[in-house]
Amino acid sequence: MNIARVIVDVPSQNTNRLFDYGIPEKFVNIVQPGMRVIVPFGPRKILGYVISLTDHSEFDKLKNIEDVLDITPTLTPELLQIGKWLSKQTLSFYVSCLQVMLPQVLKAKYRKELWRLTDEVLPEELTNIFAGRDIVNYQEFVNSELSYQQLRKYIDEGWVDVHYEVKSRETKKTTTMITPLLEPIELEEALIDLPKQATKQRTILEYFIEKQDPLPKKQLLSILNTSASSLKPLIKQGNIREYKLETMRDPYAHRDFERTLPFPLTEEQQVAIVPILHRLEEEKHEVFLLHGVTGSGKTEIYLQSIQRVLDKDQEAIMLVPEIALTPQMVERFKGRFGSKVAVLHSGLSAGEKYDEWRKIQRKEVQVVVGARSAIFAPFTNIGIIIIDEEHESSYKQEDRTRYHARDVAIERAKIHECPVVLGSATPALETYARAAKGNYQMLTLKKRMNNATMPSTELIDMRDELHQGNRSMFSRVLLDKLKDRINKGEQSVLFLNRRGYATFVMCRDCGHVKECPHCDIALTYHRIQERLKCHYCSYEEPMPNECPECESKTIRYFGTGTQKVEEALQELIPEARIIRMDVDTTSRKGAHERLLNDFGNKKADVLLGTQMIAKGLDFGNVTLVGVLAADALLNLPDFRASEKTFQLITQVSGRAGRQKLAGEVIIQTYTPDHYSIQLASEYNFEQFFKEEMNLRKAFNYPPYFFLTLFTISHPNQLKVQEVTQKIVYFMRKKLSEEADILGPTPSALTRINNRYRYQCMVKYKDEPEQRKLIQRILHYYEDEMKEENGLQITVDFQPYQLM
Numbered sequence: 001m002n003i004a005r006v007i008v009d010v011p012s013q014n015t016n017r018l019f020d021y022g023i024p025e026k027f028v029n030i031v032q033p034g035m036r037v038i039v040p041f042g043p044r045k046i047l048g049y050v051i052s053l054t055d056h057s058e059f060d061k062l063k064n065i066e067d068v069l070d071i072t073p074t075l076t077p078e079l080l081q082i083g084k085w086l087s088k089q090t091l092s093f094y095v096s097c098l099q100v101m102l103p104q105v106l107k108a109k110y111r112k113e114l115w116r117l118t119d120e121v122l123p124e125e126l127t128n129i130f131a132g133r134d135i136v137n138y139q140e141f142v143n144s145e146l147s148y149q150q151l152r153k154y155i156d157e158g159w160v161d162v163h164y165e166v167k168s169r170e171t172k173k174t175t176t177m178i179t180p181l182l183e184p185i186e187l188e189e190a191l192i193d194l195p196k197q198a199t200k201q202r203t204i205l206e207y208f209i210e211k212q213d214p215l216p217k218k219q220l221l222s223i224l225n226t227s228a229s230s231l232k233p234l235i236k237q238g239n240i241r242e243y244k245l246e247t248m249r250d251p252y253a254h255r256d257f258e259r260t261l262p263f264p265l266t267e268e269q270q271v272a273i274v275p276i277l278h279r280l281e282e283e284k285h286e287v288f289l290l291h292g293v294t295g296s297g298k299t300e301i302y303l304q305s306i307q308r309v310l311d312k313d314q315e316a317i318m319l320v321p322e323i324a325l326t327p328q329m330v331e332r333f334k335g336r337f338g339s340k341v342a343v344l345h346s347g348l349s350a351g352e353k354y355d356e357w358r359k360i361q362r363k364e365v366q367v368v369v370g371a372r373s374a375i376f377a378p379f380t381n382i383g384i385i386i387i388d389e390e391h392e393s394s395y396k397q398e399d400r401t402r403y404h405a406r407d408v409a410i411e412r413a414k415i416h417e418c419p420v421v422l423g424s425a426t427p428a429l430e431t432y433a434r435a436a437k438g439n440y441q442m443l444t445l446k447k448r449m450n451n452a453t454m455p456s457t458e459l460i461d462m463r464d465e466l467h468q469g470n471r472s473m474f475s476r477v478l479l480d481k482l483k484d485r486i487n488k489g490e491q492s493v494l495f496l497n498r499r500g501y502a503t504f505v506m507c508r509d510c511g512h513v514k515e516c517p518h519c520d521i522a523l524t525y526h527r528i529q530e531r532l533k534c535h536y537c538s539y540e541e542p543m544p545n546e547c548p549e550c551e552s553k554t555i556r557y558f559g560t561g562t563q564k565v566e567e568a569l570q571e572l573i574p575e576a577r578i579i580r581m582d583v584d585t586t587s588r589k590g591a592h593e594r595l596l597n598d599f600g601n602k603k604a605d606v607l608l609g610t611q612m613i614a615k616g617l618d619f620g621n622v623t624l625v626g627v628l629a630a631d632a633l634l635n636l637p638d639f640r641a642s643e644k645t646f647q648l649i650t651q652v653s654g655r656a657g658r659q660k661l662a663g664e665v666i667i668q669t670y671t672p673d674h675y676s677i678q679l680a681s682e683y684n685f686e687q688f689f690k691e692e693m694n695l696r697k698a699f700n701y702p703p704y705f706f707l708t709l710f711t712i713s714h715p716n717q718l719k720v721q722e723v724t725q726k727i728v729y730f731m732r733k734k735l736s737e738e739a740d741i742l743g744p745t746p747s748a749l750t751r752i753n754n755r756y757r758y759q760c761m762v763k764y765k766d767e768p769e770q771r772k773l774i775q776r777i778l779h780y781y782e783d784e785m786k787e788e789n790g791l792q793i794t795v796d797f798q799p800y801q802l803m
């Protein structure tokens, strides 16, 4: 096995295959699949990933591997396999799929340098650049007078060379340690040999005669009040040794987690967990949908299933959505499994993330709790994969490698022959449909813990408020109840539904919103042309100046920010203590945690926030939840708008009355009759599922149809239109009659960074040739896509962001 098959770090169609490299003598038996290596590639030296080893190649003149970056492989054989699968699934380059699985710090960066190859006096132009140095940054040449032709000549003549330095940004944190190398008796002898005036050296030896344990250099120097220079002679004589100890940064080191014991399960929980435990015993793959109302104790089922996996010496991956990865959630896992848990989320620094990842790689932990990318944890003996709040769209990666963590979970679980548990109070329609068909096994929890009832809900019609002369964003009922809670010392959560962009216009009088007659989504308001457009199918009409339903003139743009709401509320209830949580107040590290702690410690009466407060919060003193603008999400230009609205209302409502005190939910809306708002207020998931499925069927949406979304962007609008049009023609010609091809149409976000964006959507049932056709398209435009600020074509096979 003296040949390595390598994927090189050049993301392009032409290089998206294996290249053979010889393994030089010094690396024989060192190079293994999954390692990162440096290989010559054309005139350059670049990073590559070893995929496999072999002893014969079709080519007879192989270049050798230049250097090896890892001693242990960074990718396991299974992850290499997953990478290949991912690349097929998403039509991304194999190398991008390998990189998406690695922590940020392991993605090497290159540094280009100019190396002086001779001691002779350099030609004048070179002397000016090098200025006495042997190595200079390539950029210094670029900035100099020297032309590329001249440099070429000097390289050919052997004066200098261009060197590609792969600069690994890997930052292990180390501590310098000092340890004695001799026994105390031998140290005493060394002490006698020391000159009398070397007092500092003497105290150091005396210290180690007393104590034999290694200790950090810094600490030693401060205890003995001495400097590093007195250590040097002792190191030289071999009395003591200095070495680096890798230390792991533990982001949770400063916290003690109270250990918790498993609860005796309720009857319902027991019924739900048995099939999971059964599969664990058999070590068989199966996907479970744990459909349990909010506060029904799903987390306890996760914990006890994981316990069983640990008892078998296996490993567990637990995914939670980024915004639900609250300290409360982490506490529950750390509390049960202590130091066996690694935590991965975006709040950690790159270095901290790398350390957590290393704990997994070195098998120092058996459980990882993390957001989307934790699905690639380099465990080798996985016993279970759990995805909490499985409907969350944050499990879908939206750039480069557009994977869905749920798909990766199932693929990994098949390889490891272990169960997957998808948990949610409001499963994604696709998931629920699969469970209803029997592809997944459905497990149900209908009751809340502690006999708590679901909070009672009340829909407030904001049109009535307006008609009664209340122009504020708070209904009278909500204001009264807020005041009442403050008087009773109970707490409230106020939720402002505002993700993404409020792009629609609505009549405040009657709640009317204009929809596309073909696509069942709200029309998008384009301010400049004063027109309403459908961004799926390009239907458009002029912006009306009065409501077509009720002729009122109050038809206008919809949307308010959290800060405005805070100010308004403070004015109406001056004594209210309000904590506002949104991107502005939580951008500083640790702010999220601190605000929630303050709320938990009752330092505020009202928690006001966006999506980030909808999930996972478990505060017993919260008895009122207010949803301020239930319609905002409902009218996003997205066919999942109703589903998202239903999920969100259910989740927020679930924050109230979770323990002894009963909860109440007030939902403010302009469309109280809309089925998703109605049914969410009744906690009627089954009925919602039925109605929504009917609509999806009628308009050819998932789960009845699959979608492929092309987004094309370029600084020139005509160019974008032309390319998109060509893609549409091509797909229309090549795909079957059954496929529906919409577009070209401007994306909802028509222009980002001065690039125009157009899209085209394919709705289809079964098009086995589709991926091949798309590959042909990408191949055709390859050169234009390589140009700087050139054409960009992205293809998304499971689009969630349709903007």
Ligand SMILES: Nc1ncnc2c1ncn2[C@@H]1O[C@H](COP(=O)(O)OP(=O)(O)OP(=O)(O)O)[C@@H](O)[C@H]1O
Residues within 6 Å of the ligand: 263, 264, 265, 266, 269, 292, 293, 294, 295, 296, 297, 298, 299, 300, 425, 449, 450, 615, 616, 617, 618, 654
């Ligand atoms: N068997 C049990 N006995 C007693 N208490 C339990 C039991 N199981 C769970 N609990 C407690 O009930 C509360 C609600 O459970 P949990 O948070 O797990 O629900 P959930 O279904 O995950 O809710 P959500 O979907 O709203 O996050 C928690 O405080 C939890 O500690």
Ligand SMILES: [Zn+2]
Residues within 6 Å of the ligand: 507, 508, 509, 510, 511, 512, 547, 548, 549, 550, 551, 552
């Ligand atoms: Zn109207």
Ligand SMILES: [Zn+2]
Residues within 6 Å of the ligand: 516, 517, 518, 519, 520, 534, 535, 536, 537, 538, 539
């Ligand atoms: Zn349309």
